[in-house]
Amino acid sequence: ELRAPPEKIAIIGAGIGGTSAAYYLRQKFGQDVKIDVLERGEVGGRLATVTVRGQEYEAGGSVIHPLNLHMKRFVKDLGLSTVQSSGGLMGVYNGETLVFEESSWFIMNMIKLIWHYGFQSLRMHMWVEDILDKFMRIYRYQSHDYAFSSVERLLHSLGGDEFLGMLNRTLLETLQKAGFSEKFLDEIVAPVMRVNYGQSMNINGFVGAVSMSCADSGLWAVQGGNKLVCSGLLRASRSNLIAGSVLYIEEKTRTKHTGNPAKMYEVTYQSGSETRSDFYDIVLVATPLNRKMSNITFLNFDPPIEEFHQYYQHIVTTLIKGQLNSTLFSSRALDKFDLSTILTTDNSDLFINSIGIVSSVTENDRPQPLGDRGYVWKIFSQEILTKEQILKLFLSYDYAVKQPWLAYPHYRPPEKCPSIILHDRLYYLNGIECAASAMEMSAIAAHNAALLAYHRWNGRTDMIDQEDLYEKLKTEL
Ligand SMILES: Cc1cc2nc3c(=O)[nH]c(=O)nc-3n(C[C@H](O)[C@H](O)[C@H](O)COP(=O)(O)OP(=O)(O)OC[C@H]3O[C@@H](n4cnc5c(N)ncnc54)[C@H](O)[C@@H]3O)c2cc1C
Ligand SMILES: CC(C)=CCC/C(C)=C/CC/C(C)=C/CSC[C@H](N)C(=O)O
Numbered sequence: 302e303l304r305a306p307p308e309k310i311a312i313i314g315a316g317i318g319g320t321s322a323a324y325y326l327r328q329k330f331g332q333d334v335k336i337d338v339l340e341r342g343e344v345g346g347r348l349a350t351v352t353v354r355g356q357e358y359e360a361g362g363s364v365i366h367p368l369n370l371h372m373k374r375f376v377k378d379l380g381l382s383t384v385q386s387s388g389g390l391m392g393v394y395n396g397e398t399l400v401f402e403e404s405s406w407f408i409m410n411m412i413k414l415i416w417h418y419g420f421q422s423l424r425m426h427m428w429v430e431d432i433l434d435k436f437m438r439i440y441r442y443q444s445h446d447y448a449f450s451s452v453e454r455l456l457h458s459l460g461g462d463e464f465l466g467m468l469n470r471t472l473l474e475t476l477q478k479a480g481f482s483e484k485f486l487d488e489i490v491a492p493v494m495r496v497n498y499g500q501s502m503n504i505n506g507f508v509g510a511v512s513m514s515c516a517d518s519g520l521w522a523v524q525g526g527n528k529l530v531c532s533g534l535l536r537a538s539r540s541n542l543i544a545g546s547v548l549y550i551e552e553k554t555r556t557k558h559t560g561n562p563a564k565m566y567e568v569t570y571q572s573g574s575e576t577r578s579d580f581y582d583i584v585l586v587a588t589p590l591n592r593k594m595s596n597i598t599f600l601n602f603d604p605p606i607e608e609f610h611q612y613y614q615h616i617v618t619t620l621i622k623g624q625l626n627s628t629l630f631s632s633r634a635l636d637k638f639d640l641s642t643i644l645t646t647d648n649s650d651l652f653i654n655s656i657g658i659v660s661s662v663t664e665n666d667r668p669q670p671l672g673d674r675g676y677v678w679k680i681f682s683q684e685i686l687t688k689e690q691i692l693k694l695f696l697s698y699d700y701a702v703k704q705p706w707l708a709y710p711h712y713r714p715p716e717k718c719p720s721i722i723l724h725d726r727l728y729y730l731n732g733i734e735c736a737a738s739a740m741e742m743s744a745i746a747a748h749n750a751a752l753l754a755y756h757r758w759n760g761r762t763d764m765i766d767q768e769d770l771y772e773k774l775k776t777e778l
Contacts, residue, residue, distance in 0.1 A: 303759050306330045307582035308557075310754075311568050312338045312540070313547045313597070316346025317362070317527075318730045318743035319587030320534035321371065325751035326585075327538040330758075337579070338535060339570055341546035345528030346588070348740065351702045353620050353677050356661035360618045360704040362527055362740050363659075367519035368433060370440050371744035372530070376523060379533035384665045386520040389641030389658060393492050394630050396648040400488045402640065421485040425513060428479065432467075432510040435460040438771055439745055445774060448752035448765050452718035452733050455749060456507070458770050464507060468736060469715035472509030473502035492644035496655035496681060498738075499616045501647050504712035508737035526662045527740065545570035545577065551600040552724065555580055566727060583726045583754050587747065589613060590719070590729060594707055599723070606723050611735065613707035617682050620659070621691065623698025624675040635696070641668075641676075652690050654681040709738035721750060728754055 310326055312319045315338050323336050343349060350357040364386050365372045376383060393401040401417060404410045414422045438459050449455035456464040467475060472494065476486055490513070491502050497512040498504060504512075523529050535542055549569040557563050569578040588595045590609040599606035627638035642657035658676040660668040668676055680686065680694070685703055712735075719732035733746035756764040767773065 306334045307758060309335045309337065309579070309581045310583045310585070311566070311579070311581040312336065312585045312587055313568070313595075314338075314346060314586070314588035315340035315344040315531060315535065315542060316587060316743065317348055317531055317740045318747050319346075319585070320344070320531040320538075320540075321375065321744045322585050322587055322730065322747035322751055323538040323540040324375070324534045325748045326754065327540070329751055329755040332539075336538060336540040337543055337581070338540045339543045339545050339547050339568070341544070341571075343528075344535065344542065345526075345531045347706065347708070348526070348528040348531060349704070350526045350528065350662055351618075351620055351704055353622055353700055353702060356663070356677070357526060358620050358659055358661055358677060358679070359522065359527060360620065360702075361706065361708075363522060364515060364520040365522060365527070365740060366514055366517065367521065368437060369739075369741035369744075370437075371748065372741055375530045375534060375744070379530065379537060381529055381533060382524040383521045384524045384660070384662070386522060387641075387658075387660050387664075387668055388518075389668075390639055391642040391644060392630070392640040393488055393644045393646060394651075395488075395646040396651050399631050399640075399643075400646065405639070418482065418485040418489065421481055422489065424479075425481070425485075425490070426516075429510055429513045429517075432460070432507075433514060435464070441774055442770050443745070443748050443752065446752055446756075446764055447767055447770055448749050448756055450722055450753065450766050451720065452736055452746075454766050455733075456736060458767075467506035467510070468718075470506050471503045471714055472506045475506035475509070476502070487646055491647045492655075495647065496642075496644050498709055498712070499614050499654055499681060499683065500712060503714075505714040505716050505736070508712055511737040511739060511742075522662070524663060524665070543570070543572070545572035547595070547597050548576070549598045549600050550584060550586075550727065552602060553580070564725070583728075583758070585728045585730060585747075585750055585754070586723070587730045587743075589707075589710075589731045589734065602724055606727075607720075609719055611719070612711045614709055614711045615683065616654075616706050616708040617685050618704045618706065619680040619682065619686050619691075619701060620677055620704075621680065621695060621698050621701045622675060622677045623695040623700075625656075625678065626694055626696045629693060652682060652684070652686070653694070654683065656680045656694065710734050721746075721753065722757075726754065726757070 347361040349361045351360040390403040392399045547570045551567045555565045565580040566584045627635045659679045716735045718735040728750045730746040
């Protein structure tokens with residue numbers, strides 16, 4: 302028998318994690334519960350666009366994998382449209398020369414890859430596919446309402462000791478052990494890690510596999526901007542958005558309107574010049590917990606809630622409309638230069654991680670040049686680019702917009718993921734980023750936290766941390 306639903310739930314953060322949590326909590330707890338989403342910045346968080354000459358471009362989370370089923374479902378349920386991420390040709394620059402260049406002919410490309418790296422790229426594709434196959438089990442578990450109390454248990458249920466092992470070893474160790482050559486790792490794998498996570502092959506093997514999956518075809522984005530999913534989910538869940546920066550969370554005993562005392566969480570937040578607070582039965586924290594990013598203090602918890610010190614990688618996205626100085630990368634002049642993305646090898650002398658032509662959030666086709674002064678290029682770098690650096694990259698440019706981020710965890714295996722259950726009815730979503738940071742990972746964490754909160758509220762421990770779920774659900778068919 303189910304207990305009466307909670308009266309009020311707070312979610313801190315209106316990024317994809319917080320807004321999908323609102324959506325799944327509404328599904329589980331029904332229409333009567335009041336859901337407040339507290340956000341101190343913009344709805345969308347790390348899903349954000351910037352405007353270049355009147356057009357919007359993704360500056361944060363931009364591409365979505367075709368097998369990211371939560372994101373797919375949100376887009377469908379919210380009636381949004383999608384755009385395909387434009388392919389274009391990719392090259393890899395090592396600071397002196399292009400060590401690899403894609404060809405527009407499929408066969409030619411295959412021959413080039415085999416010539417350079419033997420069958421390593423095919424083996425890599427198979428390695429990623431095997432991991433994705435296991436990863437996809439999460440959708441089955443979640444559709445049957447199963448939840449996990451820790452990131453490690455969730456990953457173990459998907460890929461057993463192999464997945465936990467990937468969290469504890471570097472991608473480099475994992476792939477060397479699997480027999481990949483140094484040349485392939487340096488010229489293909491390391492550049493993919495640099496464009497996606499701004500880090501070397503010393504990240505954990507799991508996030509390495511997630512990052513390599515971006516080489517698959519069929520990547521897509523939301524027409525109008527990925528952040529539209531967040532505002533759509535807030536609306537669909539009929540949550541109440543509160544503009545405010547959460548300062549403290551404290552457990553207190555309150556007398557409910559039934560006259561009974563109950564343990565609740567007091568959430569104190571700054572809204573403009575005012576400090577306000579409210580009481581909640583359940584709280585979900587959907588932002589990375591550290592001083593630099595959220596600065597939330599947990600007051601008077603016994604035992605105290607641990608301090609989180611996870612270091613997030615500083616990355617700068619720069620969008621520039623201009624004419625590329627192609628001679629920086631090759632001897633060919635711009636009219637003969639057909640690459641639209643240039644990745645870089647792990648060379649500390651380079652001041653960029655990658656540079657590529659991007660489409661605006663409304664373009665559904667190949668990117669178009671904006672007027673006569675070239676395409677819009679997206680550059681990822683560790684530091685803010687100086688004018689001199691921009692002038693090295695471009696023959697001319699007429700607009701540059703820079704967006705710095707604390708983007709994703711600085712991965713340093715072995716990873717110890719933060720707890721999901723911080724206290725009795727206080728949950729933390731972003732611990733999942735220690736395995737891999739991506740929109741879909743936040744959506745998975747949100748669904749899991751909503752199920753976990755629901756089962757724990759109703760005392761349904763049988764739905765939490767079930768072992769051998771894969772086998773159990775197979776025989777259930
Ligand atoms: C440059 C870049 C490129 C990326 N590219 C991709 C990609 O192509 N594909 C992909 O899948 N992922 C990508 N990612 C990762 C993806 O964007 C993130 O994993 C995801 O958006 C995280 O969502 P979240 O809701 O968990 O966190 P966030 O989006 O960070 O949301 C947390 C929210 O909480 C708010 N907040 C923080 N503290 C407080 C407080 N005290 N009180 C109230 N509100 C607070 C913040 O303002 C923020 O809005 C990229 C990230 C970056 C930075
Ligand atoms: C979670 C799974 C199985 C797959 C997600 C794959 C994916 C889309 C990962 C995103 C990785 C990431 C942080 C990319 C950042 S850069 C993206 C893009 N190259 C750009 O130019 O913006």
